[in-house]
Amino acid sequence: QKEVEQDPGPLSVPEGAIVSLNCTYSNSAFQYFMWYRQYSRKGPELLMYTYSSGNKEDGRFTAQVDKSSKYISLFIRDSQPSDSATYLCAMSANRNYQLIWGAGTKLIIKP
């Protein structure tokens, strides 16, 4: 079993829909949680960073962490075709420790 599980998709939704992306993990020591967006043939780009449990909002993006369930989510409101990309979750137990990554979910926003 992988430390971080993420549905590979693809997830296809119409433009303007609310998108929900999720990751589950097994290591209860994880405290730092990140979401990265990766376009085809590009490196990942940091979208959201959250420490411990709770919610964080930035524009159309909301990140949620539920440490009791070992479950994190990324919500995208008013989705746009430009949001079409692969979304990767990453997490670590310590700011200096290596990140453990999910496999990524491919998201397709249909115009």
Add this chain to the structure above:
Amino acid sequence: DAGVTQSPTHLIKTRGQQVTLRCSPKSGHDTVSWYQQALGQGPQFIFQYYEEEERQRGNFPDRFSGHQFPNYSSELNVNALLLGDSALYLCASSFGRVNEKLFFGSGTQLSVL
């Protein structure tokens, strides 16, 4: 402000050869990490360089080695290439060894034939 730059963008090698990939970190960053990303997978951590020393290493064999220069740029070397080494190699930079906000380059696509 230049971001993270990697070279070359693409590389084709044959089994048994050796390869060197290069990375220049984002301005102001002093830490470089290297990742391997196979198709359809998340990045796998290879190692991290800080103050010209390898500080952390993932589960990769000794065929994978690196170097960091005084100007913070870095090289990844892979010896005795295997078909399974074909992947996108990503360089990420940060400041002070902190991994919470990594900036990635566009990667080097390595194909081993």
